Amino acid sequence: AQSVTQLGSHVSVSEGALVLLRCNYSSSVPPYLFWYVQYPNQGLQLLLKYTTGATLVKGINGFEAEFKKSETSFHLTKPSAHMSDAAEYFCAAVSSGSARQLTFGSGTQLTVLP
C-alpha cells in the first residue's frame, strides 16, 4: 500500500505570494497522484492528477504540481496566492490499476493573509 506524507499541517502565505505545499509518497513503482482541495464544510474536489506522461501537471485555479520520481515527490504550487485559496489540501496516491486503495496524506491547511 502507498504511504503519503504531507510536510506542514499548516501553511500561511501572504496574498500574492508563492504557495508551496509538499507531498512525498513511498513507492518504488510510480503511483497515480492526486491533489484534492476541501473548502470549509464541503467535500473534496479534485485540483489535479498525475497518471502518466508529462511530469508537470496543471490544474484548476492556477495550481500545478510536478512529479519527481527521483525525489518521490509531488509538490503543489501556485505562483500567486489569492484569498479564495484558503482551504485544506490533500495529496493522495493509488497504485496503478486499482481504485481500491487510494491513500491520503494528513492534509495541509492553507491560510492566506491579507
Add this chain to the structure above:
Amino acid sequence: NAGVTQTPKFQVLKTGQSMTLQCAQDMNHEYMSWYRQDPGMGLRLIHYSVGAGITDQGEVPNGYNVSRSTTEDFPLRLLSAAPSQTSVYFCASSPVGTDSGANVLTFGAGSRLTVL
C-alpha cells in the same frame, strides 16, 4: 445532476446506539467508498464496493457494516456506536474502467457524527 448525496449532514448519538449513514449517487458509478476524516489523519478508507453485491474492507473497517444492493446506494451502518467513531464521514464514487486507479473520486458533502 446531483452527484453524491449524503444524509444526514449532522447526527448526535449516544454510546451503543445504532444508525445508518446514507449515500446515493446518480452517475452510474460502479465504485463507491466510505472514508472517515479525523484531524491530523487525513481521510481513511472504511469500506468500498466495486459493484452491486460486492463489498470489501478498507483500512479501518471495525465497527462498521456496508451493503450494496443497487448501483446507486451504499449505506454505512454503525451497529453500536462508540465515542471513537466521532468523525466526519465522506462517501465517494467513481467509474471503474480498464485503468480505474486513474479515475477521479466524486465526494459527497459529508456527514458529521458525534457519539456521546
